[in-house]
Amino acid sequence: MIIKRLDKLMAKSFAGPFVVTFAIAIFVLMMQVLWVYLDDIAGKGLGFFTVLELMAYKCVGLVPLALPLALLISSVMVLGGMAEHYELSSFKSAGTSLLRVMRPLILFGIISAGVSFACADYVIPAANLQFGARMYDIQQKKPTLSMEPGVFNDDFSQSSIRLGKRSENGRDIADILIYDHTKASTGDLGQIVAKTGEMYSENDGSFFVMKLYDGYQYSERKNTGKNRSSLPFVRTRFDSYTKVFDLSEFKLGKTNETLFRTNRSMLATWQLQEGVDSIDIDIAVRKQTISNHVVNYLPLARKDTTVYREKFAPQFESPDEDDAEARTRIEGDSTAATSSIKDIVDQPATSSQTQRQLPQVATRVNKTPSNIVRIENAPTTKPKNATKSKDEKRAEVTFRQTEAKRRSLENPLVQYGKDWPGVSSIMDSLEKTAFTRVINRARSAARSITSQAQSTQRILPGVRESRVKHIYDMHMKYSLSLVCIIFIFIGAPMGAIVRKGGFGYPILVSIIFFVIFIILTIFCRKLAESFVVNGAFAGWLPCIILFPVSLYITSRALKDAKLVSTDGITRLFSWAKGRVKKQEEPGDGAQVQ
Incomplete structure (x- = not known):
């Protein structure tokens, strides 16, 4: 209890x-x-x-x-x-x-x-x-419409209004001046002057009406065209003139709420976690995009085919088709480049045209030699319970190396190959039009890769933030x-x-x-x-x-103790004070003697 x-x-x-x-x-x-x-x-x-x-x-x-x-x-x-x-x-x-x-x-x-x-x-x-x-x-x-005498009112988007006087009833006005800018884009300037008038609202406040009496309307047109011919200055007198203004921009509208649902302050924890996962996927997709963009200019490199979203999924053919054709479609330019090299190697090296192409072919072959030359080594299988001495194994290894060297030297690429002359010599061998075309393509590729990388570099910090x-x-x-x-x-x-x-x-x-x-x-x-x-x-x-x-x-x-205990500091001061007194006592005793 x-x-x-x-x-x-x-x-x-x-x-x-x-x-x-x-x-x-x-x-x-x-x-x-x-x-x-x-x-x-x-x-x-x-x-x-x-x-x-x-x-x-x-x-x-x-x-x-x-x-x-x-x-x-x-x-x-x-x-x-x-x-x-x-x-x-x-x-x-x-x-x-x-x-x-x-x-x-x-x-x-x-x-x-x-x-x-x-x-x-x-x-x-x-x-x-x-x-x-x-x-x-x-x-x-927009703020509430306010018509004060002697002050220009710019609440309306294309008009400026000044009232000289305004009666106590708020309806009768005098000495009205209106600058009309509805046709300012074409150079036409308008001005309305009236001695008296009245203003009121219509259609439940949807429109603001100014009915003016005894005034003039001026219109000045800008000179346009090649001849720049002068246009007449127009002045029109009126006994009664009615000007209507739309007040819809002064009313409080209602925006669709779904436009603001992606803001962080309007998300629950599970929605925030989904947002984090979506941002991670966006970052991965951006990296994949820049990577594949660079691969487009490197035929022997492979593209990143990782699927992050359905709309980014690559379209593959059915697996029932021929494997060689499917591989050719997937690998793209790299396989095409390899097959073209193989075709050149298989041709007899008798014509002078083939000999001129050999330096370029040899350069490509060094990157993928397994696709061009297959060296038939000695059979790797050996009978059961077979034993060999060290000398026999050493002799066998030496024979294999010698045979591989011999077959390599007999290859046409080695017989007709020359030292790599460098990129500059190849470019010098091209015609002027071809040389210009290659340079322009190289510059365009470099510019495209650089701009894509810079764009990604600018966007990624904001996405990570x-x-x-x-x-x-x-x-x-x-x-x-x-x-x-x-x-x-x-x-x-x-x-x-x-x-x-x-x-x-x-x-x-x-x-x-x-x-x-x-x-x-x-x-x-x-x-x-x-x-x-x-x-x-x-x-x-x-x-x-x-x-x-x-x-x-x-x-x-x-413990019923103070928040900050000062006992330790007090004891420290007491100890220091006692030490000082002990050092002063012998001096006092000597004076007494």
Whole structure:
């Protein structure tokens, strides 16, 4: 029964301050957000319910930050008030430990951690989606139309209006000047001047109408064409003229929400993980693309045929076809180049034309000699139970080497081959047109490879940064949930150590730790985006730093000790002071003698 009463007492004592501090934290964080979006909201003529809707969406997004702060402040207040009124000392004297007193608070922290994660993973993505869509509509909306006398109004995209006077009823106007720029692209400039008029809205505010009386309309055309002939300056007088303006651009529209679904703040953890996997595939595809682009200019190299997505899958023929033909289609230029070399080698080397081609053929053959010459070595099989002496084995190896050398020397490529003359000599042997064509193709290939590599080099850092941000945001959802429990083990022991209730000391102590947590969060985000640390480690680093701090503070509170003990420093000063006195005593005794 005593245990149940203690739990009820702690729950009642904690619930009130928690609700109040949570509301205060939401309000303070909301004011910070409103200052950011104040320029976008002010002067747009938004209704009360529209602003209230935006605030409601944003309040949901602030819950994971407000919960840890509320838990920290309320735990310091409750335990500090109990310690100040010696209630905590009474519990300890009755044999109840501090951890037993904190048990209802720890349960509150665990429940808050679950609520924080559920809100961050399910509710906040939908709320951020609605907030982002509505805020985009507000940013695109023009400010409320305002017609002040003596001031040019440029709210309309292609007109500038100035009113000389405006009556109290807001309808009658006088001394009107309108600059019309609807035909400015063709060089036509228009101007309307009227002595009196009236303005009003039509069709439920869809159109703004200005009915002008007793005025002139001027039109000046720009000289165009080859002759630059002058065009007449046109002046038209009117008794009544009506000009209609469309007010659709001043109304708040509604954008399709699906356009914002790919933003990181609007994704759940499983969607963020899918985004990371998709980004990894994008990086691999980009690397494969640049690799295969280089292979296009190297016929003997093989392309990377790894399939990452269906749309990148290469089309292969059925395996029932002839293997040689299928291999030819897959390998492409490399197989074609090899077969052409083999055809040249098989021809009799009798003509002078073949002898002129031999240096080029020999150069290619050195890369793939197994496709051109097959040296028939001695049979590798030997009868069973056959034994040979060392001399016989040595003689056999020598015979094989000699036979291989002889057959190699008899090959036409070796008999008619010459030393490699170099690329410059081959280029010099070409005609001028062929030489120019080869040079241009080489430059084009080098330029294409370089531009493709530079483009990939510019894009990949941004893609990798997006991947790190996805990983960081995913792990921050878990980190913000865990910090609710950590702040219970920081706030409750700090209240027992400080022994002050109310809002003064608890808020001061709580703000210090909360600001440290926010600074660590921002610092770790920058480290992750700079590729200094891993995104997952950066998301957990604030909890990793604060967890030992919470253990230290809890251990000090369990021992009823101060947060920072100065006994060691005091003993050090006392020891130093005693040493100084001992050194001064002999000198004083000598003076006495």
